[in-house]
Amino acid sequence: MALISIIPDFYPTGDTRLLARAEELKPTLHHTIREPMGAFKLKERYSKEKNDIVLHQLPHITMGKGENICLDFGEHQVGYVTLDLTYSGSHPDAPAFLKLKFAENFRELSENSLEYSGWLSRSWIQEEYVHVDVLPARVTLPRRYAFRYLKITMMDTSPKYKLLVKHAECMTETAAELEKIAEPDTGDEKLNRIYSVSLKTLADCMQEVFEDGPKRDRRLWVGDFRLQALTNYVSFKNYDLVKRCLYLFGGSRFPDGRVSACLFTKPTVEADDTYLMDYSLMYVVALEEYLQETGDEEALNDLYDIAMQQVEYALRQCEAGDVVNEQAVKDTFIDWGDELEKTACSQGVLIFALRYARRLARRRNDWSQANWLLQRQDALRKAAYERFWDEEKGCFVSNGQISIASQIWMVLADVAEPEKAAQAMRKTLEEMDEPAMQTPYLHHYYVMALLRAGLRDEAIAHLKNYWGGMLDVGADTFWECWDGKDPDRSPYGGSVVNSYCHAWSCTPAYIMDRVLFPHS
Ligand code: RAM
Numbered sequence: 001m002a003l004i005s006i007i008p009d010f011y012p013t014g015d016t017r018l019l020a021r022a023e024e025l026k027p028t029l030h031h032t033i034r035e036p037m038g039a040f041k042l043k044e045r046y047s048k049e050k051n052d053i054v055l056h057q058l059p060h061i062t063m064g065k066g067e068n069i070c071l072d073f074g075e076h077q078v079g080y081v082t083l084d085l086t087y088s089g090s091h092p093d094a095p096a097f098l099k100l101k102f103a104e105n106f107r108e109l110s111e112n113s114l115e116y117s118g119w120l121s122r123s124w125i126q127e128e129y130v131h132v133d134v135l136p137a138r139v140t141l142p143r144r145y146a147f148r149y150l151k152i153t154m155m156d157t158s159p160k161y162k163l164l165v166k167h168a169e170c171m172t173e174t175a176a177e178l179e180k181i182a183e184p185d186t187g188d189e190k191l192n193r194i195y196s197v198s199l200k201t202l203a204d205c206m207q208e209v210f211e212d213g214p215k216r217d218r219r220l221w222v223g224d225f226r227l228q229a230l231t232n233y234v235s236f237k238n239y240d241l242v243k244r245c246l247y248l249f250g251g252s253r254f255p256d257g258r259v260s261a262c263l264f265t266k267p268t269v270e271a272d273d274t275y276l277m278d279y280s281l282m283y284v285v286a287l288e289e290y291l292q293e294t295g296d297e298e299a300l301n302d303l304y305d306i307a308m309q310q311v312e313y314a315l316r317q318c319e320a321g322d323v324v325n326e327q328a329v330k331d332t333f334i335d336w337g338d339e340l341e342k343t344a345c346s347q348g349v350l351i352f353a354l355r356y357a358r359r360l361a362r363r364r365n366d367w368s369q370a371n372w373l374l375q376r377q378d379a380l381r382k383a384a385y386e387r388f389w390d391e392e393k394g395c396f397v398s399n400g401q402i403s404i405a406s407q408i409w410m411v412l413a414d415v416a417e418p419e420k421a422a423q424a425m426r427k428t429l430e431e432m433d434e435p436a437m438q439t440p441y442l443h444h445y446y447v448m449a450l451l452r453a454g455l456r457d458e459a460i461a462h463l464k465n466y467w468g469g470m471l472d473v474g475a476d477t478f479w480e481c482w483d484g485k486d487p488d489r490s491p492y493g494g495s496v497v498n499s500y501c502h503a504w505s506c507t508p509a510y511i512m513d514r515v516l517f518p519h520s
Pocket residue numbers: 212213216217221223224333480504
């Protein structure tokens with residue numbers, strides 16, 4: 001499923017007051033210098049076999065035409081790279097022509113980007129061709145990269161000299177201060193590691209906004225943002241960054257007031273012409289959760305109407321019969337994958353968001369709105385139960401399809417009574433394979449639905465199994481997409497553009513801290 005929305009003559013709103021407030025809340029970025037912890041050569045340019053190099057010998061290892069050296073920075077980095085290059089042999093009589101490839105994990109390092117032909121731009125692949133005219137040289141690359149490995153391939157030199165990589169460093173950049181966070185102590189080694197890696201994932205995505213991924217798309221998406229904000233509350237507690245993002249989304253919207261699914265901040269703040277109904281509803285949820293944490297009256301006053309616009313728009317999509325219409329379903333993301341029938345999910349997200357919208361209305365003492373939202377919530381919940389609950393099958397069925405995603409959103413929306421919710425969720429454990437859940441985004445909501453249905457042990461097991469599965473195959477930050485049964489899976493037609501440090505996978509720390517093992 002390609003998600004490409006192009007609206008001709010799209011002119012998003014620009015609320016200068018909200019955007020000015022967002023600007024004031026811009027975070028300080030912290031920088032650290034990191035050097036490689038190891039190095040190796042790949043046997044062939046795209047091979048998975050490697051020969052290790054003793055690091056202190058690196059400045060003496062020469063590179064001739066076609067040879068490569070891979071620097072291993074030990075863990076995922078986000079930042080700017082500087083290389084000190086020199087030569088051995090005669091004076092260089094031709095430029096050094098290098099290819100630099102940055103990779104978030106080892107798998108990506110040995111992929112040949114020329115084989116990629118997916119629907120997402122190949123320009124996301126982090127590779128550069130560089131000519132160095134004069135050696136020795138200090139080369140500082142202008143782009144910010146997200147990587148653990150840097151492969152330097154000597155595309156061409158001349159027979160008269162060889163290249164030496166004397167030194168390399170990365171100036172990392174993040175709005176988070178990971179070193180100030182205490183080590184987790186869950187009593188379970190795997191959970192501890194999952195906790196730490198989830199915070200490392202979040203830290204690397206915390207830049208001038210909560211980015212979805214520092215490799216790609218490097219921008220604010222509402223669905224990712226809500227999960228980042230939650231995890232931030234149990235860790236870095238950067239409330240201003242959350243507020244900034246709420247104001248950015250509020251400050252540039254669709255002309256009819258809808259919150260865009262994502263937005264650009266450079267060169268100026270501009271909403272993308274992509275609307276996802278579930279994402280715009282997550283704006284409402286994120287605002288209410290932010291207020292739970294901070295009680296920030298200014299934000300409530302400034303953003304309340306915008307939040308209400310989102311639910312009101314979504315509610316207009318289900319005027320006939322209290323079930324979302326086809327357009328709403330088309331506008332709903334939930335997860336990647338074409339096979340998923342999303343009617344129940346779309347309805348579920350709306351009911352879920354109404355719970356938060358009602359809380360907002362109560363905070364604002366807007367009682368008539370709160371009352372109206374309650375009535376709509378009840379009507380939608382009743383309609384959902386009638387339309388989707390299948391007594392014989394003992395679970396929710398969405399237009400003939402039984403999926404885990406439908407159970408998740410019906411359960412999170414409290415559509416069925418607790419016993420039936422538990423029955424439906426148990427069925428997901430036993431017999432619902434297809435359509436498979438594809439991303440940690442949906443897996444997060446899966447864990448939350450298991451917990452809501454009272455299946456705590458199953459939720460913990462899933463957390464360990466799914467996020468732990470990424471650790472088992474070498475993750476040091478959590479990924480955008482992971483399916484242990486299909487490790488090559490990519491929503492984009494090629495895993496070389498997948499992001500391996502992705503915001504929506506950062507929630508295990510939140511789940512452990514707030515839900516599984518809350519501090520007394
Ligand atoms: C992708 C991004 C982002 C997600 C959207 C729907 O492009 O990875 O994280 O929110 O899809």
